[in-house]
Amino acid sequence: MKRQALDVFASGLAPEVRDAIMAGTTRVLEKRQTTLAEDYADPDSLRLLAGQVRQHALDHLDRYLPLAESRLRDNGVQVHFARSTGRALDIITGLVHASGTRVVTKSKSMASEELDLARRLADVGVEALETDLGEFVIQLDDDHPSHIVAPIIHKTRRDVAASFARHGLGDYDDDPEVITRRARRYMRKKFLEAKVTITGANFISAESGRVAIVTNEGNARFGLAGADVHIVLAGIEKVVARDRDLPLLLSLLVRSATGQRISSYVEFVSGPRSAKQPSGPREMHVVFLDSNRSKIVGGEMRQILRCIRCGACMNTCPVYRQSSGHAYRGVYPGPVGSVLGPLLKDDENFAELSDLARASTLCGACGDVCPVNIPLPDLIARVRVRSHREGTVHGKQGVPPMWSYSLLARHPMLWRLAMRLGQVLNWLPLQHLPLSAARAWSGSRTLPRWRGGRFRRWIRSRPRDQDG
Amino acid sequence: MQTPERDPIQGRKVQLMISCLCDAFFDDAARATVEVLRQAGCQVTVPSGQTCCGQAAYTAGDWEACRQVMRHTAKVFPGPVPVVVASGSCAAALFHEAPIAFAGEPDLPVIQDLSRRTWELTDFLTNALGVDRWPGSVAARAVIHHGCHTRGTATRDAVRALCESIDGLEILDFPDADQCCGFGGIFSVSHPYMSTEMGRKKVADVLSVEPDIVISADMSCLMHQQGIAGRLGNEYRIQHIAQVMRDASMGRAV
Amino acid sequence: MADDRKTILDQLGASLSQLTERTPYPQFAADAATPDTLRGRGPVLFAERLTKANTVVVDTPQALGDFLARRDAKIGYCDPELASSLRPWLGADVELDLEFDRERVNEYAFGITRATSGVIETGSLILTDRDTSNRLGALAPWIHIACLDPAALHLTLADAITGLGDDPNVVFVTGHSQTADVEGILIQGVHGPGEQVCLLYDLALPEGPGDPDQ
Numbered sequence: 001m002k003r004q005a006l007d008v009f010a011s012g013l014a015p016e017v018r019d020a021i022m023a024g025t026t027r028v029l030e031k032r033q034t035t036l037a038e039d040y041a042d043p044d045s046l047r048l049l050a051g052q053v054r055q056h057a058l059d060h061l062d063r064y065l066p067l068a069e070s071r072l073r074d075n076g077v078q079v080h081f082a083r084s085t086g087r088a089l090d091i092i093t094g095l096v097h098a099s100g101t102r103v104v105t106k107s108k109s110m111a112s113e114e115l116d117l118a119r120r121l122a123d124v125g126v127e128a129l130e131t132d133l134g135e136f137v138i139q140l141d142d143d144h145p146s147h148i149v150a151p152i153i154h155k156t157r158r159d160v161a162a163s164f165a166r167h168g169l170g171d172y173d174d175d176p177e178v179i180t181r182r183a184r185r186y187m188r189k190k191f192l193e194a195k196v197t198i199t200g201a202n203f204i205s206a207e208s209g210r211v212a213i214v215t216n217e218g219n220a221r222f223g224l225a226g227a228d229v230h231i232v233l234a235g236i237e238k239v240v241a242r243d244r245d246l247p248l249l250l251s252l253l254v255r256s257a258t259g260q261r262i263s264s265y266v267e268f269v270s271g272p273r274s275a276k277q278p279s280g281p282r283e284m285h286v287v288f289l290d291s292n293r294s295k296i297v298g299g300e301m302r303q304i305l306r307c308i309r310c311g312a313c314m315n316t317c318p319v320y321r322q323s324s325g326h327a328y329r330g331v332y333p334g335p336v337g338s339v340l341g342p343l344l345k346d347d348e349n350f351a352e353l354s355d356l357a358r359a360s361t362l363c364g365a366c367g368d369v370c371p372v373n374i375p376l377p378d379l380i381a382r383v384r385v386r387s388h389r390e391g392t393v394h395g396k397q398g399v400p401p402m403w404s405y406s407l408l409a410r411h412p413m414l415w416r417l418a419m420r421l422g423q424v425l426n427w428l429p430l431q432h433l434p435l436s437a438a439r440a441w442s443g444s445r446t447l448p449r450w451r452g453g454r455f456r457r458w459i460r461s462r463p464r465d466q467d468g
Numbered sequence: 469m470q471t472p473e474r475d476p477i478q479g480r481k482v483q484l485m486i487s488c489l490c491d492a493f494f495d496d497a498a499r500a501t502v503e504v505l506r507q508a509g510c511q512v513t514v515p516s517g518q519t520c521c522g523q524a525a526y527t528a529g530d531w532e533a534c535r536q537v538m539r540h541t542a543k544v545f546p547g548p549v550p551v552v553v554a555s556g557s558c559a560a561a562l563f564h565e566a567p568i569a570f571a572g573e574p575d576l577p578v579i580q581d582l583s584r585r586t587w588e589l590t591d592f593l594t595n596a597l598g599v600d601r602w603p604g605s606v607a608a609r610a611v612i613h614h615g616c617h618t619r620g621t622a623t624r625d626a627v628r629a630l631c632e633s634i635d636g637l638e639i640l641d642f643p644d645a646d647q648c649c650g651f652g653g654i655f656s657v658s659h660p661y662m663s664t665e666m667g668r669k670k671v672a673d674v675l676s677v678e679p680d681i682v683i684s685a686d687m688s689c690l691m692h693q694q695g696i697a698g699r700l701g702n703e704y705r706i707q708h709i710a711q712v713m714r715d716a717s718m719g720r721a722v
Numbered sequence: 723m724a725d726d727r728k729t730i731l732d733q734l735g736a737s738l739s740q741l742t743e744r745t746p747y748p749q750f751a752a753d754a755a756t757p758d759t760l761r762g763r764g765p766v767l768f769a770e771r772l773t774k775a776n777t778v779v780v781d782t783p784q785a786l787g788d789f790l791a792r793r794d795a796k797i798g799y800c801d802p803e804l805a806s807s808l809r810p811w812l813g814a815d816v817e818l819d820l821e822f823d824r825e826r827v828n829e830y831a832f833g834i835t836r837a838t839s840g841v842i843e844t845g846s847l848i849l850t851d852r853d854t855s856n857r858l859g860a861l862a863p864w865i866h867i868a869c870l871d872p873a874a875l876h877l878t879l880a881d882a883i884t885g886l887g888d889d890p891n892v893v894f895v896t897g898h899s900q901t902a903d904v905e906g907i908l909i910q911g912v913h914g915p916g917e918q919v920c921l922l923y924d925l926a927l928p929e930g931p932g933d934p935d936q
Contacts, residue, residue: 004659011661020905027906039757046755052748059744062734075890081727133912134903150903157904176904180912187913188862192824208886218861218899218914224891225857236730244752247880251755262844262879262896265914271890274851278822279858280891290730298737318648318666359659361652362527363616378568384529395529398658402525406533409519410540419491440657444664445695448493455486455495459502459514
């Protein structure tokens, strides 16, 4: 039996990368914990509440999505719908071409990763510059983000300095302040040059048609101020029912993601610039991306769409922390990715990512930190059920089949016999058995002595304790 | 996950589920569980038809097999007598995972009934029987390992409270105590590299405070940790909470 | 594209009709996530919160002039409506550009614009399109000075968000721009200002359309 891909990846991960991720995730986890403990007597009650708020919006998305669309249109925004990532790409490429610009600035957006937007725009001769520092470095390296909030959590300052030097941004200097100043100098030329800016959306209010964009760097603000056209790309699940949901969700999002109380900038964009404002987009578009979300929303794993992209689940996941985001192969890593990934693209690609849900002990740490109370371990188990039902190859590797176990467990006489026969394990070298599970165990662990049957004999020798 | 609502107990009769791992490897832990329950005044029966709780099939995603095994378990442990389980993860399998696996099944009510009378050992002692002190003494430095399936349940406080009430038992904190040890049932063999790395980290964290014993309500995790420590040549003395309690009180009445 | 819209909405309807129950909207106060320790009122408290949020507070135009002199900030952009009130307090060698010149983006040491209101809970400044004479003036120079009337304050994030009105671009600014992307080390000043300043003073300007209730 071949080994599970994530396990192979983790075993090949360079120690410095693993150390960087351990350090990065530990830091943020501690900050999150401290802030929540300082601010709230009962942070869990807020998670539960936020979960209900999100689930309500999702359960009524057939009402809130058209409401959001209508409010956005009232605000002067052009609204587009894309049933697939391919369609979203067509729409955005069309808008960029129509603007006549060849330089586009882009803020961080996981939805845009679903489209592989920057690369696809580059294919048609458009420079789509990532402006978030971490994403900028990823772009320089032709890499992929390994975390949804901290894209270069897997890199050290030396890696970044080397990338900058390679791309003509100055001689090698790994001082983070120097790196940041260089990015600032480089980017502002681009912000002013780019006529189109593309952002994601943290939330879109169905009540006011407002798009909330959260950053610390100020890249979205500058991108908007410098551009003529603003394109927002957002999954349909980003819609929230009411404006009053935003203070709750924003408060939890930022605390969960970085341990801050609020990010440096929270921008509420509800339309093109006001009449007298000299800087800012004259034209605004929102592209709503479906990509299977409209199906997921009615299914048994629908709670996954509550996700507000805080990254806390991957920060806390012991499997993510030793394998890194790239081990997850798709757009979304960590616990959320192991459920969202296989479900999103479309049902045909479920199989390809079905092994991600195997890479978990169902320890529950993720479910405990999720600010919108997604029952992640339960959903991960459900993905396994589906991959078992569909017999996916990736899902199967290394997982012992359960038919023989079930047979024994339903027939107590056979079970008790197996308990006695198991003695043989005390003499057999596990590493050489034609049972991959035995080999997998004994590669790095001893097994206790088999003592099956002893307890049952002891109990039988005490008649009053037997079953009556 | 939370410990669910359970039916109030009537009388002191209990059925004991020992867990498949104790059946195979840890007979003394199972014995100690019987003795501890008897010390607490219970009449304990141990149905001979018991096999396994079915969790392995749940985590494997083969819920058909899981339901088959759980149906057998429900048959072997009929109501209304409460079921006490010597394992936090088996208890969680029955009260949290079973209802999920049986959603939409015609015999869901049977499983729900089973869930409502399933108790992990220390949860039962503390919350059903009201035992808040355990007599006797053990002179030892110990750490408590909480299996991940007890996350959010009453078991964690119960284990801690019982341990702290035993004279001479010094409970030590250790780094990253909350982090999974990497057993995860099937995960230990489907992802051996990561399982081992997580286990090594757990063992190192535990040994960093130099305990005499490692106590848990779950022998499954302890088996994995001891296995890892053993292969590294380290001594790692594991004890089920019931063994600690039995040793402390040496059969004295509660 | 109209096809996509219909496809998506039809699918949504079909999917959601499968649910046996739909989660109702829960009851909760809009400020449920405002920590008790961050409640409170008044400009004095606001000034403390601003400072905690890495914002330099100056409470008179004179103090602003002194601040700019200490920073050796000689060239900057200024909202034309604020210029006459502030000019007398700035050094004679300070040059104010009343129109943002994109060619000079790297020359401006500071930008002075109006903030519409503030949020006491978080120590945030609220900038709006209508009250900001030029967005670039507020975000491009290293130092941004937001002029705010101390009477125009919201108590909580919830108050501020639910009272947003219809300005097309409202920014909650809390301290300076920053990043921790490189090894989690916090660096001040990325694409936005590296220093955020608030002139918390009533310049007695005519009231704008976006002023909130206090």
